[in-house]
Amino acid sequence: MIVLSPVEEAVLTARARSARAAHRDVVRARIVLGAADGASNARIAAGLGIGDDTVRKWRGRFAAEGLAGLEDRPRSGRPRRFTPVQRAEVKALACTLPAETGQPLSRWSSTDLAAEVVGRGVAASISASTVRRWLRGDAIKPWQHRSWIFPRDPDFAAKAGRVLDLYARTWEGRPLGDDEYVISADEKSQLQALQRRHRGTPATSGRARRVEFEYRRGGTLAYFAAYDVHRARVIGRIAPKTGIAPFTELVEQVMTTEPYASARRVFWVVDNGSSHSGWRSIERMRSDWPTAELVHFPVHASWLNQVEIYFSILQRKAISPNDFADLDALAARILRFQDRYNTAAEPFTWSYTRTDLNNFVNSLAEHAA
Template sequence: MPHPGRPKAALELADDEREALTRWARRPTSSQQLALRSRIVLVCADGHTNTAVAEQLGINKVTVGKWRARFVRHRLEGLTDEPRPGAPRTVIDDAVERVIVKTLESKPVDATHWSTRSMAAATGMSQTAISRIWRAFGLKPHRQESFKLSTDPQFVEKVRDVVGLYLNPPEQALVFCVDEKTQVQALDRSQPVIPMMPGTPERLTHDYIRAGTLDLFAALEVAGPTAGRVITQLHPQHRAIEFRKFLVAIDKAVPAGYDVHLVVDNLSTHKTAAIHKWLLAHPRFHLHFTPTGSSWLNLVERWFAEITMKLIRRGVHCSVKDLAKDITNWAENWNSDPKPYVWTKTADDILDTLAAYCQRINDSAH
């Protein structure tokens, strides 16, 4: 006889409650916690089990049970956080809501974002109170992050192809992530660098002298017997002719008997007739293109970040020749003890995360 399980609290919504929950779930000014709790109650009210609600919203069923029961006992007021031990609150809920709405829906006349000082002056509250409200609701007006969603019509297929290479590479084959770091500048300072001393950081002039640029071609081996090593070439430009020379260098570096799979982006120089002709003449080479606008899928970008942080950004070079020498030496030192980057997320994990993010920003637009 099947176990009936713990009985679920009956949950029915009045029209005004459903309207309020729908507004909280979609309103951009709602906190993420309140929006999620509202969605939990709305889905539960449709007659679904805690397990079904948890699967639909991507959360733990214990969380569903908690907020279902809280709503049944206290209705709408039960979705807010319960009072905590300590001194009584001096800021009422209306004042908190006013600060949140003002933070999310307006800007100060003299700045692009609010500070605790400007918000305190605009609301008549203390900076400490503003800071506590922002922390409680995860608001950080001073921070800004960038994003880009790919519009590639073959996005899903390309993600599965590239991630499949990372997680399950073909037998008797090497997988390389290939890209170019273009316009690497050789920068000299107008005055000598002052070295670090006790109590004083290294100092260098804010102005610089441009000594020229070069392009760094790199192929990071992500699957193979020497995973982590990097094949590099330096060129003054990054045309198709230079890319073909780099393919020749990779061909020479890979032992015979191995197929070569290259993860590359959609740069036009990777798709010219000359490159296509070269690939036909070298059938062991296979190109796998990342989706447009998805450089994060190419692991060599992580290596470029490493060399930028450790060498290029703070480097001082009087000529392109000096810059080329330092990059070559740095790459050789890397290859003396290569550290492979390990990809862990499956294609389904990535697609589910992106789908959830798109759903979230779509809901906030209502």
């Protein structure tokens, strides 16, 4: 005979009526409640649609251990096929370039890794799915790659640091005043006017927008843009091609527009493109506009140039997929988008600081060591 305490009865009743508890826990609770009501094992089994042995098992466990007896016993499970050392060796191999192992591969796949593991005698057999599961646990994906350029400017840290200081509104250790501005400038070259040979179709339910693959070339143009880093304002112009002359015209366009025309200083941060490279560009800027200061990024550091973010937005929202009747249509779209952007844009949330730069430079030093 099972006798329940008030606490046990309350717990088992709530468990037996629960819609969220595991089915096995509901069945076990009902077995014990039925036994407490004096029902026989056969009657309880028939009512729950289970075997007499199951009722006898859980009734006996509760009688011996109480509520704790209704929990599952620890199970040993299937013995591990692979040791921690074997797992570590597989992951280490995945972090090795295939060429370093003598294999004629540019990158590892899970199947290739499994074959290499067996070939090296690390394991007698292993499946590609097992390798993939282990690598997934540590977010290792040797079948993917990203391109990057190793900084080769000897003054990389110093030049990049100056720009990051300007983004943080400081220059040479002093905060910028309200009448000092930071302009990120560059050109987007070789913009093509591609006219599709057949008209595209808009998106419909269950079908993406369709764009004709074949096109007619309508020529190229360049778009020069100056982005005010802290005011999120873009001033730009269209030119037939890149060069010193169109960049000089952009500078004039900006420097004769308020508030830059009456500013105490306007910092222009630019990359090392031919339109504005070298000391001559700095001297030319100072000669033409005494309140302007040209500041160059390190070589191969356009990823620090905020106007590139604007260019990516322009490309994504206004140009791609490319379908323009001629260059005039392309130019009109770019300038109209510029006006639209200026009505609602806010400064980019720039979080890359000098601390991040220092960590990056240190990692480069470790990589080169």
